[in-house]
Amino acid sequence: MADIDRIRNVARHVQREVNAGHEVAVVVSAMSGTTNQLVAWARDAAPLHDAREYDAVVATGEQITAGLLAIVLEDMGVNARSWQGWQLPILTSNAHGSARIDDVNGEELVKRFRELGQVAVIAGFQGMHKETGRITTLGRGGSDTSAVAIAAAIHADRCDIYTDVDGVYTTDPRVVPRARRLEKIAYEEMLEMASLGAKVMQVRSIELGMVHNVRIFVRSSFDRPEDIDPHQNQPPGTLICDESEIMEHPVVSGIAFSRDEAQISVRLVPDKPGVAAAIFGPLADANINVDMIVQNVSPDGATTDLTFTVPAADYARANAVLVKSKDKIGYDHLDGSREVAKISVIGIGMRSHAGVAAQAFKALAERQINIRAITTSEIKFSVLIDTAYTELAVRALHSLYGLDK
């Protein structure tokens, strides 16, 4: 949220839902300027600060928005009250700064829906550690996580997430102008989309929704409530739900891609037990996140090549780690490239359709796009190609699987 005007806009959305006869709990994040100020103060106080105190300071951002939204709602004649994380309570682990929600008590909220018709305005991003009673924060995307956890606790029909986009698209519309907004997407698909760079929601919130079967509706926070047609079945947005709720499942739901990859190949390593551990152990120790891993069956049974990807920013560091471990691993040489992109094709329909990936390989070959590596899983496959071909490949696959129409 940016300022009081955005809070007013949220309040009108809430009023619209109340007028439509719904019981509403609304989870708020901080105004962006406020969070920046709080973080700056904490840094100014000490560069290395106690995470518990930092949480107490930054959690005020959401507390302020919750109080202000309740004030605006009351002013509109909507019965509302604000709730801090500790008031419900929302109990969490004590990993300050990135706490995990353990339990949400929604009883009082449900009672107030029924008895008072009261809207609950809840400070997102925060909770209370169940033993120390101290304020915790949930870390990045925490307000979405709060919303999903609260929706689960009160058995909400739906959890609306207001974001800066109006839903989940078949791919990035900036690359493929014919990309379409999906009406529905299954949790599993959305998880793949999210972890592959479609930055609509954090993986954690979607996982939580999947576990508790919370229907999550991604919609735009820029929509004006007065523009929404109350007779429409569903306002613009994408519903993230159980696959059983999606009647006609396409084979492929979306194409994700990431240019933020670098490829490293370890050449002529001894093909014997323990070599993978020798390579990936030191990388894990250096906190480098390894993504695709490809190891082929060795032709001679003595040596093999091993290829994997790391975030482009970690490319130099990963190489240094491997050079340091050269004797231990026993490889011949390293090669690699920072100019690679990963293209992923995602769809629950793949489970029941054979040959989906083969079609892609053929389409890419016809366009002279060399595939560096391939990985597959139950509902997606990914190919690693040269960065220069990213747009061409994404557009080709988008058409191939009928997502253009």
Place this chain on the structure above:
Amino acid sequence: MADIDRIRNVARHVQREVNAGHEVAVVVSAMSGTTNQLVAWARDAAPLHDAREYDAVVATGEQITAGLLAIVLEDMGVNARSWQGWQLPILTSNAHGSARIDDVNGEELVKRFRELGQVAVIAGFQGMHKETGRITTLGRGGSDTSAVAIAAAIHADRCDIYTDVDGVYTTDPRVVPRARRLEKIAYEEMLEMASLGAKVMQVRSIELGMVHNVRIFVRSSFDRPEDIDPHQNQPPGTLICDESEIMEHPVVSGIAFSRDEAQISVRLVPDKPGVAAAIFGPLADANINVDMIVQNVSPDGATTDLTFTVPAADYARANAVLVKSKDKIGYDHLDGSREVAKISVIGIGMRSHAGVAAQAFKALAERQINIRAITTSEIKFSVLIDTAYTELAVRALHSLYGLDK
């Protein structure tokens, strides 16, 4: 507090106390800019806002300072943690915006002093309503009240109040350059000084201190910790304490004055039961605070004059109320003046010394200062005079009672 630098200065004071071997609980107020911003947002959200939500919003100011001070202290190597009002808890009435403290639980703080040597940093000005569990604020001067209440709960040796002055003076130094800072002042005297316009501390905090026998030390927040001589018995400031702790009690401790008064005389009212009620009832209904009241024994037994003072700002309104009630009261006419000042002479020593007031009347008469009205109580007396003579009268009385030396 103004900013991080002021927080750092407070932290150095705390460190100094810790180094001197004390167990320290420090109560903080909000940074002034923060409170202004929070109040502005709440007003912007709605001109008439729910007091409970307003409290939730403005209480974040103290929460932020508490977290930041704890961060700074930790950074200095001082073991510290922040406490919100609801965490101790500090339980209050539900008069949001001006809640009364009902109970403070200091057990955990004392335990942590003993076991961890941990400094408690407590958000002032706030508490939690004991039944609803909602955040309350204490209103004006609330942080001082928090400090005194917490000092009582943990049986502190002393409650230091850092203010923008370095203590309590015999009178306003801007009027009498020879005014002296008092080393000690009794609660009762300070209550009279405070309610008469010496704006060092709110009456409420002093009352609380008196009831729980908390020694309150008023000192300057501008003092730099490094300038304080650790070998000095007491740093610069004034101790507000029980009168038994003050060895040599002067007859008069201070001269207070207020120019913010207006006098109204109700002339020729029937001298019969119920007439005072007929005058002051309507004024109370109009929320006008009546201070001095003087009614003389009537010479003829039929009619009398009744004089009282009201805040200068309410003068016109008070007159209008009385004009409206003229028939009911049955007076002849009204007169009065906004150009009056009240001078008060305060001292516990008056209890045992006769003729203290008489000396003042003589000294004022010698300077041709006309006394409009007189009221007396056990430890003070006040005279109402023309505003123009304020400085002259205060200086004369300051000398008369030996306060210059």
